[in-house]
Amino acid sequence: MSISRTLLGLLENEPSYGYTLKHRYDELFARTKTLAFGQVYATLGRLERDGYAEVVGVETGEGPERRRYAITTEGVAELDTWIRTPEPATAFAQSTLFVKTTLALLSGRPPREVLDAQRGVHLARMRELTKARTRADDIDRLAVDYEIAHLDADLRWIEEASERLEHRDRAKNKGNRP
């Protein structure tokens, strides 16, 4: 999963210091392993070099200087493309899918578009595997069935997430009605 694009996504919300980004990242996405400070600063440096982020303020005092970063226009465009590009339908793509959906949700992009695009990619792969299955020998079939089962689990999550978000939106619209 791309830590640099994820940090860019968090940065889009508001200009931030490295340590704020680290804590936000850990809170949202670090289920098992938190991000090292060194990695955060190195990533921010790379984002700056690539023109996706810029330094908007430096705070000096005791200790090391603290640089405040903001996303650039190019950074927003890059992030937008990344969030909207479905992941390849590998069995282990789901964590990035979760990150993209969360970032879309937090930034006011329609998460349904992310989920629908992924749904299409997953189903296409499943169709491919279902065709291959009819010609497969017993060993191949085990592998094919394993992959199908994992895609199926992802697809169920996609379906449930879509429905839940839809209910939420509908409830919100009702609430807004005069």
Next chain:
Amino acid sequence: MTEDPRALLRADDLRLAFGSTPALDGASVAVERGEIVALMGPSGSGKSTLLHCLAGVLRPDHGEVWWEGRRLDTLPERRRSAIRLERFGFVFQFGDLVPELTLRENILLPLRLLRAPRADFQRADDLLDRLELVEVASRRAAEVSGGQAQRAAVARALVHRPGVVFADEPTGALDSVTGEIVLTTLVQLARDHGSSIIIVTHDHRVAAHADREIVIRDGRTTAEVIA
């Protein structure tokens, strides 16, 4: 509309309400000859209602259904039911066979109703063979397992070589291995005869047998995902 006017079966902007409940609210579908299409969507989204409109069982309040270049939904019921008998096949979640008849008699039923020539009856036996039902062919439908009944229902839906098979959760009541057998056979036989299938399902593994899927939400069909 982007629908192909040459499509075998086509519905444009269907709307239908049961009292004050809108079941369809802008559903459009086009199915080509020999194409297998999965229809997916949450419970209550209008899948069965759409299937019934496409098959000429229900008449939409608004919109059009076209079958082989002819308007279907405005035909009188007598004509629609004749088309259903001759050109359509149906498989439902629970076999829906006549319980007092044997499996073989159930499969022959469409041919008898159509007064098909005796020579066509051989097809029922070919299907029994292909679906591995020969041993239970003379048992009454009430006396076979769910999987056997469902395979017989598949044979009955195909015996008269229909243009389209409408299948509403055909494997919904079966375990996944039996479901897979029923489905693979349905798809293979339909491909052999060039029949189209519209299959309603909640199960992505079932949908993966189709050439493409149509998603319906709140009675509205959304972007079709093309393979």
